[in-house]
Amino acid sequence: MEIKINDSEGAKIIALSGDIDMYTSPEVRKQLLRLIAQKVPVIIVDLTDVAYIDSSGIATFVEGLKGMMQYRGRLKFFGMPERVKEIFNFSKLDRVFDMYGSMEDALKS
Amino acid sequence: MKDEVIITVPSHPKYLSLVRAVTVTMGVQNELDEGVIEHMEHAVDEACSNVIKHAYGGDPGKQIGITLKVTPEAFEVVIEDSGLKADVARIKGRGLDDIKPGGLGVHLIKRACDVVEFDEKKTEGNRLRLVKYLKVKHGNKDKRQ
Numbered sequence: 726m727e728i729k730i731n732d733s734e735g736a737k738i739i740a741l742s743g744d745i746d747m748y749t750s751p752e753v754r755k756q757l758l759r760l761i762a763q764k765v766p767v768i769i770v771d772l773t774d775v776a777y778i779d780s781s782g783i784a785t786f787v788e789g790l791k792g793m794m795q796y797r798g799r800l801k802f803f804g805m806p807e808r809v810k811e812i813f814n815f816s817k818l819d820r821v822f823d824m825y826g827s828m829e830d831a832l833k834s
Numbered sequence: 835m836k837d838e839v840i841i842t843v844p845s846h847p848k849y850l851s852l853v854r855a856v857t858v859t860m861g862v863q864n865e866l867d868e869g870v871i872e873h874m875e876h877a878v879d880e881a882c883s884n885v886i887k888h889a890y891g892g893d894p895g896k897q898i899g900i901t902l903k904v905t906p907e908a909f910e911v912v913i914e915d916s917g918l919k920a921d922v923a924r925i926k927g928r929g930l931d932d933i934k935p936g937g938l939g940v941h942l943i944k945r946a947c948d949v950v951e952f953d954e955k956k957t958e959g960n961r962l963r964l965v966k967y968l969k970v971k972h973g974n975k976d977k978r979q
Contacts, residue, residue, distance in 0.1 A: 746851065746879065747850055747887070748851070777875075779880060779939070783938055808872065
């Protein structure tokens with residue numbers, strides 16, 4: 726698992742790669758909650774290179790979403806591979822997360 | 835035909851990727867449907883995560899035994915630990931409409947498997963049996979792969 730954080734047009738972009746599971750999700754959670762503690766208004770998660778996500782990864786993003794809702798921040802996703810999207814859909818989280826096809830779409834929405 | 839693979843891994847989350855790789859390889863080597871393999875990969879991962887978290891309370895120094903078996907009828911995985919007994923009556927996931935962290939793993943296990951059962955005869959630790967049927971058995975079309 727690799728985590729890269731960059732700035733783009735006022736948003737923080739978190740690019741993840743590899744598997745998100747019980748071993749790697751604590752680091753994702755730590756980085757996400759650090760940005761949320763700073764009340765970053767827009768966080769965009771790039772999942773293009775994520776091969777696998779388990780329930781702990783999903784829980785991490787749900788926690789992040791709830792944290793951002795408290796200050797009206799926005800948590801967005803793009804580049805979700807079919808395998809990962811299928812888990813979001815199964816969890817019924819596709820209804821509550823903002824999911825986009827590209828970073829440009831996520832930035833301009 | 836009955837192919838069986840038995841592995842033992844430490845109860846450290848870093849070995850979950852190994853467990854997933856073995857599960858996928860077992861399915862691929864036996865030419866199982868891709869959807870079955872992916873679902874079983876999730877089920878085994880979630881079950882082993884539960885062992886680490888609940889049975890062993892996060893202790894990475896314990897052992898998890900995993901037996902993977904493919905027959906013409908089924909893909910079966912048995913996961914054993916020597917930790918705290920699971921309170922089967924209390925195991926339930928969150929309602930899928932209830933958006934909150936946690937509680938999804940049980941659903942991922944149940945959707946993958948036709949059988950999810952703890953061996954009640956095991957006196958110490960847990961033995962969880964996960965079975966996905968691969969063919970129609972005695973006219974039960976619901977069990978088709």
